[in-house]
Amino acid sequence: MAAPAASASAAFRRVYDTLKDELLRDPAFDFNDDAIRWLDGMLDYNVLGGNLNRGLAVIESYKLLKAGSEPSEEEVFLAYILGWGIEWVGLIAINDGLVLRSQISQIFRRYFFGKIYYVDLLDLFNEVEFKTTSGELLDQIITNEGRKDLNKYTVHIYRRIVEYKTAYYSFYLPVACALLLSGQSLDDYVQVKKILVEMGVYFQIQDDYLDCFGDPDVIDKIGTDIENFKCSWLFVQALQRADDKQKDVLFENYGKPDPACVAKVKALYKELALERVFSEYERESYEKLISDIEAQPSETVQAVLKSFLHRIYKRK
Numbered sequence: 001m002a003a004p005a006a007s008a009s010a011a012f013r014r015v016y017d018t019l020k021d022e023l024l025r026d027p028a029f030d031f032n033d034d035a036i037r038w039l040d041g042m043l044d045y046n047v048l049g050g051n052l053n054r055g056l057a058v059i060e061s062y063k064l065l066k067a068g069s070e071p072s073e074e075e076v077f078l079a080y081i082l083g084w085g086i087e088w089v090g091l092i093a094i095n096d097g098l099v100l101r102s103q104i105s106q107i108f109r110r111y112f113f114g115k116i117y118y119v120d121l122l123d124l125f126n127e128v129e130f131k132t133t134s135g136e137l138l139d140q141i142i143t144n145e146g147r148k149d150l151n152k153y154t155v156h157i158y159r160r161i162v163e164y165k166t167a168y169y170s171f172y173l174p175v176a177c178a179l180l181l182s183g184q185s186l187d188d189y190v191q192v193k194k195i196l197v198e199m200g201v202y203f204q205i206q207d208d209y210l211d212c213f214g215d216p217d218v219i220d221k222i223g224t225d226i227e228n229f230k231c232s233w234l235f236v237q238a239l240q241r242a243d244d245k246q247k248d249v250l251f252e253n254y255g256k257p258d259p260a261c262v263a264k265v266k267a268l269y270k271e272l273a274l275e276r277v278f279s280e281y282e283r284e285s286y287e288k289l290i291s292d293i294e295a296q297p298s299e300t301v302q303a304v305l306k307s308f309l310h311r312i313y314k315r316k
Contacts, residue, residue, distance in 0.1 A: 012056055015080040016047065016087075022110070023103055042096055047088055054174055055083030061178035061304045075181070081111050082177040085125065086169075089132075101129070117180040124180065128173045135165025142231050150251055153231045153239065159201065161231060167200025175304060195292050195305060202285045203312050208233040209278045210315070212266060218316050226265050229255035234274055241272045286313055 020043050024036055062079040063071060071079070088104050089097075104125065112118045139161045145152045172193055176186055186193070211223030212234055225232045235254065242250060249268055253261035269275075286309070293305045 008056060008059060009052065012052065012059065012080055012083060015077065016084055019081070019084055019107055020044075023106065026106065039099075042099070046096060046100060047084075050087065052083075052087060054170055055080075055087040057174035057308070058083040058086065058177045058181075060307065061175050062181055064304045064307065065178055065182040065184075065300050067300045067303065078111060079178065079181055081107060082121075082181060083174070086173055086177070089129075089169075117183075120186065121177070121180055124173070124176050124186065128168045128176075131164045131168045135161055135163070139165055139231070143229055146229050146231060147255065150235075150239070150254060153236050155236050155240065158231055158233060158236045162201050162204040163197055166204045167197040170203065171196040171200035171308065175308070178304070189301070191292070192296065192301060192305065195289065195296075196308070198285070198292075199289060199305075199308060199312070202282070202289070205233040205278070205281065206312065206315055212269060213275060214316065226254060226262050227257045233278075234269055237274055237277055238269055238272050242268070246272070282314070 020040070023043070024040060059076070059079045062075075066075075085104050085107065088100050088107075105122075108118070108121060108125075112121055115121075138157075142152060142157055142161065175192065175196055176189075179186060179189060179192075208225060208230075211225045211232065214223065216222045224230075225234075235250075238250060239247070246268055249264060253264045256262070289309055290306075293302050293309070296302050296305070
């Protein structure tokens with residue numbers, strides 16, 4: 001299994017080199033040598049910063065949707081380009097972000113102009129961009145408010161942040177790109193969109209749980225949600241279940257970088273049995289998602305959705 005995955009990743013990476021080279025030589029921009037060097041480094045730093053899973057998901061989903069017929073070399077290449085369109089949004093600074101966003105339009109115009117789904121593709125990226133940036137804004141606003149009053153963190157607010165900030169971009173967008181590329185109308189897949197959004201919410205809740213209870217050696221990072229005042233799933237669940245005395249402990253220690261304060265919050269999470277609460281949530285979410293997926297009329301769409309779900313279920 002590792003070889004095909006490595007091969008797909010390498011092929012995906014080669015398409016990035018092609019796109020970057022085209023952008024650096026684009027006659028629409030009269031770059032001098034200094035600007036070209038800056039743009040070259042900026043692209044690598046921003047676009048290649050992640051694990052590329054979202055972009056690769058477009059290719060995987062597209063091939064599953066084409067089950068029974070082998071996509072042509074050109075079709076696979078276009079799927080790679082859509083995958084890079086998704087990856088082309090890592091924002092470091094305002095102007096870098098604007099440059100990156102404008103480059104998506106340039107790339108799509110070059111490769112997709114004249115395709116029957118061109119307008120739908122642009123509309124899709126505009127929709128997801130709006131939702132994602134709105135989620136980022138809401139997250140920043142709520143975090144600032146939470147520093148003054150942690151009661152601002154509610155289940156409803158958490159759900160809105162996660163749905164807009166994570167679910168549309170990470171889960172719906174790759175599959176929607178694959179559907180458009182395979183000649184489907186997104187209007188026919190409203191229920192699929194809902195399933196993918198729910199999957200994205202589950203993924204972020206799982207991420208919040210691992211931030212606190214995951215093994216740093218396994219998840220390859222040390223969780224900092226508690227220190228950073230994050231409106232996390234664990235916090236809003238604790239706030240719902242805590243008595244007045246437990247709330248005092250939570251409010252006195254949350255958002256402080258002192259390891260002793262972090263330890264007290266984690267101890268309270270354990271006291272409130274949030275590990276069990278998460279386990280029950282995970283089981284119920286999986287069963288509901290599987291039920292909804294198997295209700296879809298298309299077996300190929302079911303395969304795409306199950307491939308996403310099984311990739312994240314019980315993630316460690």
